[in-house]
Amino acid sequence: MPGRTRPIDKFATAVGQCSKESAVYGKCILADYNNVHKDQCAVEFMKLKDCYLAAYKKR
Amino acid sequence: MNTLSVRAFIPPLTRRASPLRATRCYAMQAPGAPIVDIFSQQHKWMQKERAARDVETSRSVDYLRDEVASRLCERLMDINRPFPNVLDLGANACNIARQLTLPSEDSPDKGPRGSRIGKLTAAESSEALLFRDADLPFNKDIDIERQVLPASELLPFEPNTFDAVLSSLSMHWINDLPSVLAQVNSTLKPDSPFIGVMMGGDSLYELRTSLQLAEQERRGGVATHTSPLADVRDVGGLLQKAGFNLLTVDVDDIVVDFPDVFALMKDLQAMGESNAVISREKGPIQRDALLAAEGIYRALHGNEDGSLPATFRLIYMIGWKSSPTQAKPLERGTGMFSIKDYLEKNGGEKK
Numbered sequence: 001m002p003g004r005t006r007p008i009d010k011f012a013t014a015v016g017q018c019s020k021e022s023a024v025y026g027k028c029i030l031a032d033y034n035n036v037h038k039d040q041c042a043v044e045f046m047k048l049k050d051c052y053l054a055a056y057k058k059r
Numbered sequence: 060m061n062t063l064s065v066r067a068f069i070p071p072l073t074r075r076a077s078p079l080r081a082t083r084c085y086a087m088q089a090p091g092a093p094i095v096d097i098f099s100q101q102h103k104w105m106q107k108e109r110a111a112r113d114v115e116t117s118r119s120v121d122y123l124r125d126e127v128a129s130r131l132c133e134r135l136m137d138i139n140r141p142f143p144n145v146l147d148l149g150a151n152a153c154n155i156a157r158q159l160t161l162p163s164e165d166s167p168d169k170g171p172r173g174s175r176i177g178k179l180t181a182a183e184s185s186e187a188l189l190f191r192d193a194d195l196p197f198n199k200d201i202d203i204e205r206q207v208l209p210a211s212e213l214l215p216f217e218p219n220t221f222d223a224v225l226s227s228l229s230m231h232w233i234n235d236l237p238s239v240l241a242q243v244n245s246t247l248k249p250d251s252p253f254i255g256v257m258m259g260g261d262s263l264y265e266l267r268t269s270l271q272l273a274e275q276e277r278r279g280g281v282a283t284h285t286s287p288l289a290d291v292r293d294v295g296g297l298l299q300k301a302g303f304n305l306l307t308v309d310v311d312d313i314v315v316d317f318p319d320v321f322a323l324m325k326d327l328q329a330m331g332e333s334n335a336v337i338s339r340e341k342g343p344i345q346r347d348a349l350l351a352a353e354g355i356y357r358a359l360h361g362n363e364d365g366s367l368p369a370t371f372r373l374i375y376m377i378g379w380k381s382s383p384t385q386a387k388p389l390e391r392g393t394g395m396f397s398i399k400d401y402l403e404k405n406g407g408e409k410k
Contacts, residue, residue: 011346012321015353025351026358029272033359036272038279045277045351052350 010056018051096234097287099337100184100211103232107185107331111152114191120329121154126313127373128154128227129161131256132172134375135225136163138252142222143177148243148255149211149229150181151331152191153203160200171200178202180221183229184211188331212239216246223247226255228373231288232335240301250382253303259374260290260310265360266323266352266369270344272359273351282340294376303378304385311373316366320353323369 015022025048028041111117132155135142147155159173173179179201183189186207192198193205208215212235224243233239243253267285274281289297291310298306317323327333361367379385 008321008325011349012319015321015350016319022350022354022357026354026356029276029351029355030358033272033355036275038276040276045347048350048354049347 014052014056017055018048021048021051024048094235094238096337098232098234098335100232100234103331103335104184104211106328106333106335107151108187110329110331111185111188111191113329116329117152117188117191117331120326121152123313123315123330123371124151124154124228125158127256128158129164130311130373131155131225131227131254131375132158133163133165134254134377135223135252136172136175138223141175141177144220144222145176145179146216146221146224146246147179147181148214148224148226150183150189150205151227151229152188153181153205155179155225155227156181156201156203157192157195157197160197173201176201178204180204180206182206182208182214184208185331214239214242214246218245219248220246221248222251224251224253224255226253226257228256228258230255230257231259231286236289236297237300240297240303244302244378244380247380249380250385251380253378253380254376256373256375257289257294258371259288259294260372261370262288262372263369265356265367266320269320269352269356269359270348272355273348277347277351278345283336283338284334284344286334286336289374291374294374298376298378301378302381304381305377305379307375307377309375311375313371313373314368315371316362316368318366320356320367323367 021044025041025044028044029036032040147153150156156173156179159176159179160171162168162170163172181189181203183205184207189205189207211229212233224247226243230236230239240253247253263285270284271281291308294308295306298308317326356367357365
């Protein structure tokens with residue numbers, strides 16, 4: 001579909017700008033990935049999401 | 060798809076009485092094991108049609124199917140006999156046909172791989188995908204007939220028709236594999252091979268695990284995002300159950316590196332290989348889970364150079380339809396030599 005950015009592309013670009021936060025979140029899960037429970041890394045995820053939302057709006 | 064049910068208009072008494080009468084009149088054969096549909100064939104068909112409509116994108120993701128079809132063709136070439144009539148079951152975009160027109164990498168000067176193949180019938184349920192490459196020049200180099208299957212699990216072919224049946228990367232979407240393999244066995248001529256390859260076992264385990272971890276952490280539960288796949292162990296049993304002899308099953312891993320998880324998902328979608336499990340969560344995946352999965356994929360499986368590997372595990376299977384002229388194993392106890400003595404003697408010589 002030329003002339004139109006697909007939502008996934010927009011999403012991917014925004015996430016690409018938050019690689020640092022993403023890595024921190026990934027490490028948090030990796031530290032105990034055999035016993036993952038809900039909101040185990042909520043703090044790290046919220047930082048990642050804030051960064052992503054900011055990057056998404058900037059475009 | 061609107062079918063009007065007359066059931067509601069039948070008075071309750073008749074409704075109750077009619078099955079009783081039926082059971083008295085006919086001796087019914089007890090049904091076999093109940094068939095549980097795992098994949099939605101209609102949804103799969105729609106995904107393939109949609110993907111193939113975007114011709115350029117669809118062609119750009121043929122790398123996996125072309126490579127697998129090429130490896131499959133090499134296996135076919137190992138069999139030294141002519142194949143006048145061949146079926147390609149679940150042909151996708153006729154990738155096997157294209158690979159057959161190319162020369163083999165092992166012997167580039169011997170001409171195209173398909174020189175021993177007469178007519179190739181390419182059968183596929185998605186019309187758009189099947190005819191996507193119908194105008195390309197390779198079609199002139201091979202006698203190919205494209206046939207749209209009305210249902211991907213029912214083969215409309217006469218028994219004892221084909222000298223070989225090939226199938227590349229489409230059998231992992233079939234619900235009733237034993238039945239399809241049995242139908243393949245019946246359409247083959249006696250002493251003819253079936254050579255197939257399907258996704259199996261640990262394909263895309265990186266994606267599967269990161270999505271599971273992401274959903275577990277974000278939502279506290281796991282939804283189905285990747286298909287259940289057959290394992291290597293299962294395939295041998297399936298082939299045997301379908302009546303094939305002289306089985307060969309082997310496994311091959313292809314690892315593709317992607318820049319990020321979205322590129323992988325986009326490619327899978329463009330291949331028409333999106334999730335089509337009936338019990339999948341309807342609607343798009345939550346953005347939170349997707350955001351989390353990217354980070355987990357990178358931390359858990361990422362390469363050092365920042366790319367993300369995706370493993371495709373391919374199970375190749377070869378089975379022969381039985382025939383009285385086929386070589387059979389000797390009966391137990393008819394051996395004239397002790398293999399233990401033989402191996403000990405020859406093993407000693409090597410040292």
